[in-house]
Amino acid sequence: MDCDGFRKMISRRLDGELGDAELEKLERHLKVCDACRRCLESFGETVSIHKSLIEVSPPPSIVPSVMAAIEEPEPAWWVRGWLKVAVPAAALIVLLGLQVGGFLTETFVPPQQGDEVAVIELEYLDEYPPGSFGDVLVMASEGGGDEER
Template sequence: MYCEDYSELITGYLDGELTETEVAQLAGHLNVCTRCYRCLEDIGHLKGLLKQYASTKVLSPSLRFSRKVLRGIQKETTGARKKISWRTLARPLTAWVAAAAMLLLTLFAGILYSWMEAPKSPPPSYYAGTISPQADKLEGEDFDNIEDYLYQHAMEVSRTSLTDNTVFVGYLSR
């Protein structure tokens, strides 16, 4: 065993908690190790002082001292209120204002970044893309402009049943 293990045995010995074999083992170590022997003496001396202190009469405070303490407690609790200054009120407010400013700064930076990095697209040019086979018959016809094509298509769709989903024309931007 090492000295650290014997330190637990020393406190057990002083408290009277060791078996006879543990007491014999500790006595053998104390004959060899002066450090542990001094530790036993110091702890034993400390234990004696604590017993002596516990057995002495505890002094009670005088009546005058008790009254003075009670008056002081009453003054602190009822009479004097703590003055509130603007600095005391501003401390928590400063933290909230700083947090709100950081949030607004972050939002502004995000909006600015997305605006700066937005892709610059050319002006949209629209074309009609056909999806269904029925729209192929319109592709062969010649239209002067997109309005004529849209009018022709609207007329074609109005002639077909509303539940017929075979005619679709998608207007996609390039």
């Protein structure tokens, strides 16, 4: 076993998690390895400092706050379930609306003057644009052509 393996054993030894055979093996190695002895010392120091930290008294408000909170009825399962579905669904709808709105805004090209679209729109302002079904009917009923209109 190399020193890295022994250092892992040192960590377990400090936690009292080493069996007798492993402990004996480690002790033999520590007698001949300065680097691992320094590791034992530095790891041991971290454990000692942590153990020496003060156990602080908790604030007196904890017990009354907890007892007050558990007195409040927990929301019914179907309310919690509904919220789990409703909130993401609402978020999805808003996102989809933004995506569609963004797409329409980006792809919309306003008609320019003289465009075919503009001409068609103007034609449809006419009650019977030339060549339309209505125009033919009017011509038939009046017995005339374009030049007569």
